[in-house]
Amino acid sequence: MGGLVSKFLQRWTVFAGLVVVWQLLGWFADDPFFPPPSKILTAAYEWWVVEPSNFTEHIVPSVTRLLSGWAIACVIGVSLGLLLGRSERAMEYAGPLLVFLRSIPPPALVPVFLLLFKAGTSMQLATIVFGVVWPVLLNSVDGARSVDVTKVDTSAVFQIPRWQWVLGVVLPAASPKIFAGLRVSLSLSLVLMVISELVGTDNGIGSQLMQAQREFDYTRMWAGIVLLGVLGYGLNTALLAVERRALAWQPRSRDEQHA
Amino acid sequence: MRAFTRGLLGIAGFLVLWELLGRSPLIPAEALPPPSVVFGELVTQLTSPDFISHVVATVLALLIAIVIAVVIAVPSGLVLGSIPAVRHATRAVIEFLRPIPSVALIPLALVMLGFGPETKITLAVYAALWPILFNTIYALDELDSLLVDTARVFGTGRIGVLFLVALPSALPFVLTGIRLAATTALVVMVSVELMAGSQIGIGYFIMEARSGPGRMDQVLVGTVVAGAIGVLLNNGLERVRRRWVAW
Amino acid sequence: MSNMLEVADLGHTYGDHEAIGGLSFTVRAGELVCVVGPSGCGKSTLLRTISGLVAPSRGDVSLHGSHLAVVFQDYSRSLFPWLTVQGNVEFPLRSLPRAERRKRAAEALEWVGLAGAARKRPWQLSGGMQQRVAIARALAYRPALLLMDEPFASVDAQTRFELEDLLLRVRREHDTTVLVVTHDIDESVYLGDRILVLSGSPARLVADLEVPLPAERNQVTTRTDEVFVELRSKVARLLNVGKPAAMDVEKWAAAERESLSETVSS
Structure with a gap:
């Protein structure tokens, strides 16, 4: 128990210390660009709690778009990735194309999506999906390739049905790699959600950030940035919890994440 | 073949x-001009000095950003990776900073740094830091303790171990981190240019082509060139890793 | 006794390399046959062609039964780490109703003495126990033929003896037909009713030996039995063990002839 407490203190002391220093500096310097945390929190409270409509009209749609875009990308990425990963031939055809498509900065396609889908949710979803599908896809390919020969042979000898081969062998064998891809994609989704909202929409966290900038309201801008940080932290933590559950079968689970 | x-x-x-x-x-x-049109336009643009200067501006800013990110992230990674106390203490700060998308900082960077190249370089550095930092820390975790013990037996000090043993054995991971960082930095760079954080660069070219004459063929030319830069960076860094870091 | 497996003029070539060169033999129902041969003589290829993992270049393999099971040498890879021990044993039984699956798995785990470990993950068990799980999985599948590829080569000597006796007991109790591929001469004599001795690459049948030992075997008494010792030396002689110099002498001679002819011609 003592160990836990000291771990907790170790982890949060420096964080809390920095916040306090920032607070003090903010008071003394009184720089409009760097409002102290207390002011940022007050602004956030007034913005989203006092006026719940701001919460439901901006934050909720943003998060919904983020999660649905990510979910679509996951389904496409995992299914296509497993398919390509189990066929060397298919990967030879698709490989170079995938490398190129992955290298395209997704915001560069925003104008194309704008014309194809018109401004709105489907355009934003297209941007998110195109931007985040690659880590999932490529990691799924890698994972599907990593099924070792003995498992392939074992499955062949016991003549298991096709669905069991895909869902019972390839998918679980690939799942550690897939989860690594899912995590990268989730944090990318946040970036692309903001990008897709900076143009061609008037709701969402991204558009509120832009609005705050136009109104020179730096405190609100900071509130938006902090909110995105909290959101990213929360989403990552939640996914890690799911991952730890799903991969509990692994002989040595690696707690340290690296992207 | x-x-x-x-x-x-x-x-x-x-x-x-x-x-x-x-x-x-x-x-x-x-909305979607066919490739025959786009490649015709690509040939025209590649001979236009104006377009070339946009490409050069982006590539140059990108290289500067990657160098700065390496200079910051590798030493920090070595410190965080080799001194557990520092790592535990800063963990919460890092975990909070990392998920803040660099694009969310665009408005802030614009008002503080203006519309010059400083803005896009700063934001690209911010985005490129994380993969390099985490790969360096991770590499030190994987460090073979037998190597360290061997060096210690021969009287190498703590600093010596860091530079003679830890850094060389971490190099492959660090280079992988740099490769990931380069791709991310390119995305951020073009995004910032697109969002009017610049007056020159591929992103700016794309935005101009879209908002002015609505030339989608030019938008796609910019996109294809940006993708090509990404492929070259990725393959180039992969080749460097394979060539020079063969262990 | 009827034949369970018939192999006729089986041959396999990878590119230029001939791995198996025309093998013919049969395995009768209820028999335990050991295939023994030097390392790298094409034993694995033989096993892969019999099990249908590789289509042979020529010849026929006919199995008198619907399906066979394989126990691989590398138990750590052949068991699925995301499934429990029970899940692993049920792995080939997905087409059966749930209750039947449960029953068969429990039964097979009982046979190999692992009834208590059903809920564990394979990697929580020792190597020998993991190989027992693999054996239970194969038995639960009720195969017409149980193929084993160096099944005990990756466990320590003590565990190996235990597993050998376990295999003998299980196959006696359930009348299983077994084909064991091994490079261990002692093991082949100890386990087998019959031994097929293969030559080096390409694999050819050198001898088909009956093992005139009683069905009940014992790690101490059987291994010191005169019949055992004699048969072991016979197999060893057939495999040319202990005479590695023979080939070197020939090589020397050839090299000498070559150098001589060179000096003569120059």
Whole structure:
């Protein structure tokens, strides 16, 4: 128990210390660009709690778009990735194309999506999906390739049905790699959600950030940035919890994440 | 060589599909010009000094950003990776900073740094820091303790171990981190240019082509060139890793 | 006794390399046959062609029964780490109703003495126990033929003896037909009713030996039995063990002839 407490203190002391220093500096310097945390929190409270409509009209749609875009990308990425990963031939055809498509900065396609889908949710979803599908896809390919020969042979000898081969062998064998891809994609989704909202929409966290900038309201801008940080932290933590559950079968689970 | 041919066939198939889609009545012609049009425009643009200067501006800013990110992230990673106390203490700060998307900082950077190259370089550095930092820390975790013990036995000090043992054995991971960082930095760079955080660069070229004359062929030329830069960076850094870091 | 497996003029070539060169033999129902041969003589290829993992270049393999099971040498890879021990044993039984699956798995785990470990993950068990799980999985599948590829080569000597006796007991109790591929001469004599001795690459049948030992075997008494010792030396002689110099002498001679002819011609 003592160990836990000291771990907790170790982890949060420096964080809390920095916040306090920032607070003090903010008071003394009184720089409009760097409002102290207390002011940022007050602004956030007034913005989203006092006026719940701001919460439901901006934050909720943003998060919904983020999660649905990510979910679509996951389904496409995992299914296509497993398919390509189990066929060397298919990967030879698709490989170079995938490398190129992955290298395209997704915001560069925003104008194309704008014309194809018109401004709105489907355009934003297209941007998110195109931007985040690659880590999932490529990691799924890698994972599907990593099924070792003995498992392939074992499955062949016991003549298991096709669905069991895909869902019972390839998918679980690939799942550690897939989860690594899912995590990268989730944090990318946040970036692309903001990008897709900076143009061609008037709701969402991204558009509120832009609005705050136009109104020179730096405190609100900071509130938006902090909110995105909290959101990213929360989403990552939640996914890690799911991952730890799903991969509990692994002989040595690696707690340290690296992207 | 057969694999190479298949890869080319794959790309050719994609281009044919795009050509058909672009010419089909299902999709408005001005939204998705076919590749034949886009590549014609690409040839024109590649001979235009104006376009070349946009490309050079982006690439140069990108290289500067990557160098700065390496200079900051590798030493920090070495410190965080080799001194657990520092790592535990800063963990919460890092975990909170990392998920803040660099694009969310665009408005802030714009008002503080203006519309010059400083803005896009700063934001690209911010985005590129994380993969390098985490790969360096991770590499030190994987460090073979036998190597460290061997060095210690021969009287190498703590600093000596860091530079003679830890850094060389971490190098492959660090280079992988740099490769990931370069791709991320390119995305952020073009995004910032697109969002009017600049007056020159590929992103700016794309934005101008879209908002002014609505030339989608030029938008796609910019996109293709940005993608090509990404491929070159990625393959180049991968080759460097394979060539120089063979262990 | 009827034949369970018939192999006729089986041959396999990878590119230029001939791995198996025309093998013919049969395995009768209820028999335990050991295939023994030097390392790298094409034993694995033989096993892969019999099990249908590789289509042979020529010849026929006919199995008188619907399906066979394989126990691989590398138990750590052949078991699925994301499934429990029970899940692993049920792995080939997905097409059966749930209750039947449960029953068969429990039964097979009982046979190999692992009834208590059903809920564990394979990697929580020792190597020998993991190989027992693999054996239970194969038995639960009720195969017409149980193929084993160096099944005990990756466990320590003590565990190996235990597993050998376990195999003998299980196959006696359930009348299983077994084909064991091994490079261990002692093991082949100890386990087998019959031994097929293969030559080096390409694999050819050198001898088909009956093992005139009683069905009940014992790690101490059987291994010191005169019949055992004699048969072991016979197999060893057939495999040319202990005479590695023979080939070197020939090589020397050839090299000498070559150098001589060179000096003569120059």
